[in-house]
Amino acid sequence: MAAVKKSVSVKDVARLAGVSEQTVSRTVHDSPSVRPETKERVRAAMRELGYRPNFAGRSLRRGKFKTVGVAMFNITGTGNLDRMEGFAAAADKHGYAITLTKVDGHPYTLESASSRMSALPVDGMVVIMNRMPADFGTFEPLPGMQTVLVTMLEHPLCSTVDNDQFDCSRQVVEYLLGRGHKTVHFISCPERSLSGMRREEGWRETLRAHGIEPPQLVRGDWTAQSGYAAGQALADDPTCTAIYASNDAMAYGCIRGLESRGKHVPQDVSVVGVDDSLGDIVPDCRLTTVRFDNKRVGMWAVDKIAGAEGVEPGVEHMLFPGVLVEGDTVRDVR
Amino acid sequence: MAAVKKSVSVKDVARLAGVSEQTVSRTVHDSPSVRPETKERVRAAMRELGYRPNFAGRSLRRGKFKTVGVAMFNITGTGNLDRMEGFAAAADKHGYAITLTKVDGHPYTLESASSRMSALPVDGMVVIMNRMPADFGTFEPLPGMQTVLVTMLEHPLCSTVDNDQFDCSRQVVEYLLGRGHKTVHFISCPERSLSGMRREEGWRETLRAHGIEPPQLVRGDWTAQSGYAAGQALADDPTCTAIYASNDAMAYGCIRGLESRGKHVPQDVSVVGVDDSLGDIVPDCRLTTVRFDNKRVGMWAVDKIAGAEGVEPGVEHMLFPGVLVEGDTVRDVR
């Protein structure tokens, strides 16, 4: 039994089954115009030879790949796993596959993501943006390649989708004000983060909309340690009864920092985070936070491409609001 | 300017540049046997027409896809992001792409992963196993499709790669014994986890190898809360001076549980975790833990496939040891 190096094609199956190649093809696609017994004979031949359809021949003929490309500048990033879950789920639904590509971030441009994708077998592409690409304003998607950007910025030529970070802050601030707090202090993130900046804007503008001048923010760096320091710093501020941190790690750090200064959460100070990422990592801490549905974001992006199927797709911009999850770290005042 | 619906091919470029299709192809591949000025003319034509090579035609001709498929039963899983980083890095290195597929886990078989991949444009595949597939013993990879399993079990027909969980426990136990502890208590994980079970074996056998009968283990469920309960339970055991938890979340929970009972870490009890996953989430806690390099595991898997390039690949089994990272949660005794 010599190893069969060459892959088996419809031709081989056709010969063995004693039918034409076309009949084999029709059997593969379960066409109703093939007699059941013929089908069975063909299927037997396919099994015997171990036939599997060749993707290249098929898509060459069809002019479609049934695949969506995903370009990431950083694979390791908060929420990417959930987004991928969404990509995969939506792709599955449409019978599509996902092709993943890491794009070198030097330079950090949409053009580099686009050209990286251009020679791959994809019908459309999704780019996950973490920062502001240098060519965001001038970028044009490849002709015939529908391009969806995961970002909260709007683009004139590409559809975009992301979580609504502004609304997230609005929800948190209004929730805290609604619980009687006079103002909300904020622990921010590094300035290069697009989503972080948008959260900051949301915090600031929502306070102003309620006639409250935003207090001095404390700049953090996403780490619990920076939240800890922020908590210690804010512990001595008598006006500080509510703190909103840009992520859960800083929120948790903040709680511990406050405790180290003898302030208790939520008795003395209320704390809210963002991301719902503490999950099972921290015991005895039901942090009030905002949960985003990154899977839904991912699904939307792939749906947009795989669901189009030839129809001229319009450019759309979608922002999904997060959900405020009430924990034990906020208290009513007054 | 009517939209050009049809994609441009070498033929179009050749016509515009006034050369043969072959010369265009040679230019695309930067062959040295094309005069620089001809190349430039061809390149200009490509730019003008917006030519990009068609993947289907190319791989049909070549009989290769330059793509590795990755099948996952669960996309959301510890370490998957790092593994993907590794997949992407290795693929990049070889000029390959990665195609991601979620496999329905009902039934949980390698066969279902394999058949899911069979119609996709891939030259080889990687399966990430979290549990024991029903057909592990009998599975045969598709002919011509090199298959690598990410698991610590060895397979007769497929190469395998994973972190060395047994060795991980050996390192931790010997480290603690070396620091003077008389025994090591263990917080385990649910029994369906392959890697968790292997950690448990490593703990048990290493203790026995040192002539120590393993104490009763405490079964956890990966959550900090279960670690907290375990810590409280072990706080009253006077023989317990060192605790090894199956992951960092439980280790952290355990520390807090011990503290809630008045025991301090590391003064009273030493605690070690696994995963190095606390990172920036918890302030003021430098947990002694074991760090795995999942990126390296991912790279190895894709290297095995993309690096083969036609040569008949042997079946290999690779286990990468973790690195014990010393923190502040272990103390010498005596």
Next chain:
DNA sequence: TTGCATAATGGCAACGTTAACATTTGGGCG
């Protein structure tokens, strides 16, 4: 029996690319 509609199947071409081989061109050298 013939004619005709319908079901089942076959033949051919084309999708875009490139390996292998064929051809042309330009120079160098005896």
Next chain:
DNA sequence: CGCCCAAATGTTAACGTTGCCATTATGCAA
């Protein structure tokens, strides 16, 4: 001046699949 070599370019065919159209069987009414 003719020969040969190398560089540059062209021609052909094939990779596997499937849409289109042609052909052959089958059944049924006239």
